[in-house]
Amino acid sequence: MRIAILGGTGEVGEGLALRWAFHTNHDVIVGSRDPERARSKAREYETELDSRGVDASIGGFENAMAADRADVVVLAVPPYHVGDTVEEVADRLGADDVLVSPAVGMKREDDGFHYHRPGAGSVTRIAADAAPDDVSVVGAFHNLPAGRLANLDRDLGIDTLILGDDPDAKDIVSMLAEAIDGLRALDAGSIDNAAEVESLTPLLVNVAMHNERLSELGVRFQ
Amino acid sequence: MRIAILGGTGEVGEGLALRWAFHTNHDVIVGSRDPERARSKAREYETELDSRGVDASIGGFENAMAADRADVVVLAVPPYHVGDTVEEVADRLGADDVLVSPAVGMKREDDGFHYHRPGAGSVTRIAADAAPDDVSVVGAFHNLPAGRLANLDRDLGIDTLILGDDPDAKDIVSMLAEAIDGLRALDAGSIDNAAEVESLTPLLVNVAMHNERLSELGVRFQ
Numbered sequence: 307m308r309i310a311i312l313g314g315t316g317e318v319g320e321g322l323a324l325r326w327a328f329h330t331n332h333d334v335i336v337g338s339r340d341p342e343r344a345r346s347k348a349r350e351y352e353t354e355l356d357s358r359g360v361d362a363s364i365g366g367f368e369n370a371m372a373a374d375r376a377d378v379v380v381l382a383v384p385p386y387h388v389g390d391t392v393e394e395v396a397d398r399l400g401a402d403d404v405l406v407s408p409a410v411g412m413k414r415e416d417d418g419f420h421y422h423r424p425g426a427g428s429v430t431r432i433a434a435d436a437a438p439d440d441v442s443v444v445g446a447f448h449n450l451p452a453g454r455l456a457n458l459d460r461d462l463g464i465d466t467l468i469l470g471d472d473p474d475a476k477d478i479v480s481m482l483a484e485a486i487d488g489l490r491a492l493d494a495g496s497i498d499n500a501a502e503v504e505s506l507t508p509l510l511v512n513v514a515m516h517n518e519r520l521s522e523l524g525v526r527f528q
Numbered sequence: 529m530r531i532a533i534l535g536g537t538g539e540v541g542e543g544l545a546l547r548w549a550f551h552t553n554h555d556v557i558v559g560s561r562d563p564e565r566a567r568s569k570a571r572e573y574e575t576e577l578d579s580r581g582v583d584a585s586i587g588g589f590e591n592a593m594a595a596d597r598a599d600v601v602v603l604a605v606p607p608y609h610v611g612d613t614v615e616e617v618a619d620r621l622g623a624d625d626v627l628v629s630p631a632v633g634m635k636r637e638d639d640g641f642h643y644h645r646p647g648a649g650s651v652t653r654i655a656a657d658a659a660p661d662d663v664s665v666v667g668a669f670h671n672l673p674a675g676r677l678a679n680l681d682r683d684l685g686i687d688t689l690i691l692g693d694d695p696d697a698k699d700i701v702s703m704l705a706e707a708i709d710g711l712r713a714l715d716a717g718s719i720d721n722a723a724e725v726e727s728l729t730p731l732l733v734n735v736a737m738h739n740e741r742l743s744e745l746g747v748r749f750q
Contacts, residue, residue: 415720416718416720417717417718417720417721418716418717418718418720418721420720420721420723420724421723421724421727463750464750467731467735492735492738492739492742493735493738493739494640494731494734494735494738495639495640495734495737495738496638496639496640498637498638498639498640498642499639499640499642499731499734501642501643501727502640502642502643502727502728502730502731502734503731505643505723505724505727505728505731506724506727506728506731508724509689509716509721509724509725509727509728510749512716512717512721512724513689513714513715513716513749515717516714516715516716516717517714517715520714520749523749523750524749524750525747525748525749525750526747526748526750527732527735527742527745527746527747528685528686528745528746528747528748
């Protein structure tokens with residue numbers, strides 16, 4: 307399967323790119339608004355993987371070109387760019403393609419981070435509203451600790467929650483999630499349930515901030 | 529320490545009463561609007577504990593009388609009764625007493641449960657606003673699976689998040705939480721951070737609902 311990670315030069319994008327290239331045989335493509343930066347980060351990821359004995363070929367393209375080459379397109383961009391990014395790549399998406407939304411809106415206040423719920427209901431809903439009718443949108447990877455994900459020396463042992471209205475698309479994304487060692491995919495229902503999933507991300511940041519011995523937290527449902 | 533559990537006849541209250549009586553030497557008092565029901569449930573808990581070889585004496589009283597006898601008062605009542613219950617017992621609380629708020633507002637929609645955030649910002653904030661100025665309010669025990677908590681045969685191995693503006697009161701509640709086998713207390717900051725904690729409860733319900741092999745879920749931050 308070919309996976310494009312738009313915003314694949316950021317920390318969450320880097321983590322997903324490295325983990326998929328390291329643990330699976332799927333093709334990974336890094337997208338960015340700046341194609342030069344996409345290529346340069348793709349080379350950087352290849353070097354990192356090569357140092358671990360993995361000979362991966364990672365593509366680097368401008369976002370629309372990256373989406374054009376992929377079956378699954380991950381929107382690893384800031385929450386306020388999700389809608390625009392979907393519109394920018396919409397005519398490159400085919401009917402069987404799957405869009406994945408991991409972004410979360412947060413704002414920092416005095417004692418911690420807070421969920422900034424968009425008027426549409428959730429960032430995942432913004433992606434779904436912006437997507438062409440024949441493209442399925444799945445919410446996933448919202449609550450992953452970015453730095454830990456991008457460090458292949460670190461174990462995960464955590465869960466990611468899968469949201470969506472198309473069961474086949476959810477199955478594809480669950481399969482891709484569970485292909486990463488130490489990541490378990492759990493079904494959290496439809497996109498209507500996305501706010502509670504996105505809201506978990508500021509909570510993870512707050513708990514890490516207030517407990518000295520904890521950092522880069524993920525979550526396990528048990 | 530003397531712990532009163534107002535609404536101690538409900539499932540969360542039952543679980544906390546049984547666990548504290550089973551795992552600690554703290555005095556447990558069950559409160560209810562109906563004193564007869566409080567006494568009857570207290571006897572029921574004593575019988576359950578006796579069947580496990582624990583000779584505990586559990587009091588049963590009307591809520592205000594229960595609060596009067598306690599150092600720590602847990603508001604294990606439905607979210608819409610939290611404010612009234614605090615007002616009802618306010619003149620029975622001393623300056624060193626601690627009020628604990630575990631309630632969460634949720635509403636069920638088509639595909640899952642959703643967090644119903646009160647206008648005050650959180651149920652924990654409602655409790656804090658209703659409490660006398662010299663009584664500290666701590667948010668805790670929001671995300672515990674009630675049936676599993678009340679079944680002493682079940683292991684926990686999960687976390688509870690502690691919220692509050694008074695560090696000493698948080699320490700007391702953290703100590704009481706960690707006195708329960710398998711429960712870890714983590715600091716989630718001030719009461720301003722309560723909405724993200726309360727919002728985790730409908731998410732736990734949704735995940736259990738959508739994954740066949742999971743039920744009665746708690747959460748572990750790791």
